[in-house]
Amino acid sequence: MIWVIGAAGMLGSDILQQIKNYNLPVCATDQECDITNTQTVENFLQSQKISCMINCAAFTDVNGAEQQKEKAFAVNARGPEVLASAAQQYRIPLIHFSTDYVFSGNKTSPYLETDNTGPLSVYGESKLAGEKAVQENCSNYYIIRISWLYGVNGKNFVKTMLRLLAEKPEINIVNDQYGSPTSSLYLGRNIAGLIKNFSGQWGIYHYADEGIITWYDFTCAIQELGKKYGILSQTAALKPVSTGEYPTPAVRPAYSGFCKNKIIKVLGFTVKPWRENLEEIIRLLAG
Numbered sequence: 281m282i283w284v285i286g287a288a289g290m291l292g293s294d295i296l297q298q299i300k301n302y303n304l305p306v307c308a309t310d311q312e313c314d315i316t317n318t319q320t321v322e323n324f325l326q327s328q329k330i331s332c333m334i335n336c337a338a339f340t341d342v343n344g345a346e347q348q349k350e351k352a353f354a355v356n357a358r359g360p361e362v363l364a365s366a367a368q369q370y371r372i373p374l375i376h377f378s379t380d381y382v383f384s385g386n387k388t389s390p391y392l393e394t395d396n397t398g399p400l401s402v403y404g405e406s407k408l409a410g411e412k413a414v415q416e417n418c419s420n421y422y423i424i425r426i427s428w429l430y431g432v433n434g435k436n437f438v439k440t441m442l443r444l445l446a447e448k449p450e451i452n453i454v455n456d457q458y459g460s461p462t463s464s465l466y467l468g469r470n471i472a473g474l475i476k477n478f479s480g481q482w483g484i485y486h487y488a489d490e491g492i493i494t495w496y497d498f499t500c501a502i503q504e505l506g507k508k509y510g511i512l513s514q515t516a517a518l519k520p521v522s523t524g525e526y527p528t529p530a531v532r533p534a535y536s537g538f539c540k541n542k543i544i545k546v547l548g549f550t551v552k553p554w555r556e557n558l559e560e561i562i563r564l565l566a567g
C-alpha cells in the first residue's frame with residue numbers, strides 16, 4: 281500500500297489521483313496524521329501495510345515563514361526527520377519534495393543536484409534542513425526538488441493571477457526572477473510512473489517543466505490562455521517591474537533554472553514544455 285502524506289494539498293491531491301488512475305493500492309492522510317508527531321506516524325504505520333511513503337506535507341507559506349520560523353522548521357525539517365526515521369525502521373522507500381529556494385540564485389545556468397545550496401529565506405532554510413534530515417535518517421529516498429508549482433487544486437500563482445487579471449485593469453509583475461513553472465498534474469503522472477517501476481538509484485533529483493522564464497512571461501501566457509479558454513474576457517495591462525519595485529518579506533532567488541538530465545536519464549521522467557502544461561491546466565480550470 282502506497283501512503284500519500286499531505287494528500288489534501290496541491291501536489292498530494294494530484295499524486296493521489298494519478299496513483300488511483302494506475303489502480304495501485306493507496307492510502308492518504310493530511311493534517312489528521314501530523315508528521316511532526318513520531319507516535320502518530322508510528323501508529324499509522326502499524327495500522328497499514330505500507331510499501332512506500334510519499335511526503336507532500338509541508339509548510340508552504342514562503343512569506344509567512346519569515347515570521348513563523350518555528351512552525352516552518354517543525355513541518356519542513358522535523359516532519360521529514362520523523363518520516364525518514366520511520367521509513368528506515370520499516371524498510372520503506374521515502375519520496376520527499378524540496379524546492380528551488382534552497383539555492384541562492386547566483387548562478388546563470390541551470391542548477392545541478394551537486395551545486396552548493398544557499399537559501400535566502402526561512403522557508404528555503406527549513407526545506408534544506410528537511411533534505412538533510414531525510415539524507416541522514418534513511419537510506420532509500422528520493423528527494424525531488426521542484427520549482428514554481430501550480431495546478432488545478434490549492435492556492436497557486438496561476439489561479440491567483442487568473443483572479444487578479446479578471447479584477448484589475450493593470451498589474452505589476454516581477455520580470456527579473458528566472459525559473460521554471462512545474463505542473464503539479466504532470467509531475468503527479470511522473471511520480472505514479474516511478475512507483476510502478478522502482479529502480480533504486482536513491483538520491484537528490486531536480487524536476488520542473490521545460491523552459492526558463494520570468495513571472496512576467498508566465499503571467500502573459502496565463503492571460504493569453506485564460507482568454508483563449510473563456511476564463512477571462514478583459515485584457516489587463518501587464519507592467520514588468522523589478523524585484524526592488526515589488527518587495528516581499530521573503531527574498532527569492534533571482535535565478536533557479538534546473539538541469540533535469542539526471543531525473544530524465546536515471547528515473548525515466550518525462551519533461552514537457554511549460555506552456556503545454558499550462559494550457560492543460562487552464563483548459564481544466566475552464567471546465
Ligand SMILES: NC(=O)c1ccc[n+]([C@@H]2O[C@H](COP(=O)([O-])OP(=O)(O)OC[C@H]3O[C@@H](n4cnc5c(N)ncnc54)[C@H](OP(=O)(O)O)[C@@H]3O)[C@@H](O)[C@H]2O)c1
Binds near residue numbers: 287291377380
Ligand atoms: N507550492 C510551490 O510553489 C512549491 C514550489 C517548490 C516546492 N514545493 C514543495 O512541494 C511540496 C508540495 O507543496 P504543495 O504546494 O502541494 O503544498 P500544500 O498545497 O501547502 O500542501 C501541503 C499539505 O500538507 C499539510 N500539512 C501541513 N502541515 C502538516 C503536518 N504537520 N502534518 C500533516 N500534514 C500537514 C497541509 O495542510 P494545511 O493546508 O492545513 O496546512 C497541506 O494540506 C512541498 O514539499 C513544497 O515544499 C512547493
